[in-house]
Amino acid sequence: MLKRIGYTAGGFVLIGVLAVAILWGLSVGTVQFSLSQIFNIVMDQFSSPLAIDDPLNGPEQTIIWLLRMPRLLMAAIIGAGLAVSGVIMQAIVKNPLADPYILGISSGASLGATVAILFGIGVMFGENFVGVMAFIGAMAISFGVLFISNLGGRPNSVKLILGGLALSAVCSSFSSFVVYLADDKEGIQTITYWLMGSFAGAKWDMLPFIAVVVLVSIVFFWSQSRILNMMLLGDEVAITLGRDLHTYRQVYLIISSLIIGFVVYAAGMIGFVGLLIPHLVRMTIGTNHWTLIPFSALGGSIFLVIADGLCRCIIPHAELPIGILISLIGAPTFVYMLVRKNYGFGGE
């Protein structure tokens, strides 16, 4: 069918755009490279006997292969993960205003990071122990919300949101309490930076694992598009169409939290992508998850890759935290979408 061919073509176009965006991302920054330079450096590596992190490599080799490549790939993976988990959260709570952090995951992650930075809790987890603690915080709060919403009868979207709200408040006040107790100006600054999110810490060794987790989750959710569509119609309609959503909702919530946990682990808090991209995609191709999920994934990737590139070239010789940039781009785009009449977010 014509429509189906159109979607496939659109998908390939977006993959092309993503590739171009990554190339552009490789070229910009404090040191600029031309396309042919990038091509040579990338190709050299394949014929070079040296490992990519061998100190004998030239500085250009190091910049492309050790600094820029992993962070761009990480940005692409995390963008896809955030956008898709935004889509999923919106389906789980049946509310177009949800984002990946709606159930309080961000507060849990912040609390984890805060105690890690200020009290040094979790140092045994190694170099990125702040990320590990944030991951633990995020997962703990997800399970907490799930537990609360299961109390006193079956969970529904309202219970999930309110449970998230409550736990989120608890975590935030604990974070503030910890900050107050510690009275550590430097540590507080570190927390602030962490909250702005960054891909600067991306390294090759954690990339494959996160890539596998995120990609497998996305493929899983893609396979669930039928159920996700029904989720938007509500539990009662879903039952009359032959599915009880009870278990599905909880499984989706856990997998989605897992994505967010890893995102937080790798890059800190990156907001707005999970809200903005799903809406942009819905606006252009509609709500059917069969197309919404892959297009959101690609859209999220492209968005974060470009954002990461911009972060490195807007201010000369300095890097803008990506969280700031995304809010700067994201908020006006979101407002523009709000005022556009022909997209009602379905909220009418």
Next chain:
Amino acid sequence: MNIQTNNIQVAFGSKAILHDISLDIRDKEFVGIIGPNGSGKSTFLKCLYRVLQPNGGKIFFDGTELSDLSHRDTALKMAVVAQHSTVNFDFSVLEMVLMGRSPYKGLLDRDQIDDYEIARHALAQVGLSDFESRNFNTLSGGEQQRVILARALAQRTECLVLDEPTNHLDIKYQLELMTIVKRLDATVVSAIHDLNLAAIYCDRIIALKDGHIVCSGTPQDVLSSDTIRHIYGVSAMVQTLPDGRLNIIYNME
């Protein structure tokens, strides 16, 4: 398909909503359920379509107890047009109707050409062929109701449960919807507010009040001024037209 209910009881907390509802709905029968607001019509229907678990009693579809059937089995046997509810997300009308094919699909199955044909046919039946690429949320309440009926039709089931299906429809589409459903040659259980509509289309009418079955029988049996006064507390005059149809006229008091 025949449906049998044995002593269905539902209570919310200490408040009993349904008391011992026992019914035997025969294959291809058109059964209307009437009764004032809060009489338990929707609650009873919700038990049938499994959104509500009765506190007591059993329901049988073709002799099989409902709890022995999977949700998917039930969805293959029975389609539901529930009371109007809003959807927070924009689906196209065609996508909405295609969801009626869900019970026939495994998770990874795509919609095939014949699913599209069935969906388009259902849309044509409710007179909305030109609406297939419109967004569901931009339709009027009545149009949405017809799309939901189309979705139920696309389910191709031998039984249809309708909960006040004509609520948002103008008189033309009220009659049209009931006629479509009547022609389906399916078992139909419908909650109906409009007694004249009930009189035209139902083979049998069950009157509910305060969770009890007050009376049941053909429209001629049930729709008398006495019963109407008893159920609704309204004075009405029931005329029998020369061709045997009933006409109910309400009196102001």
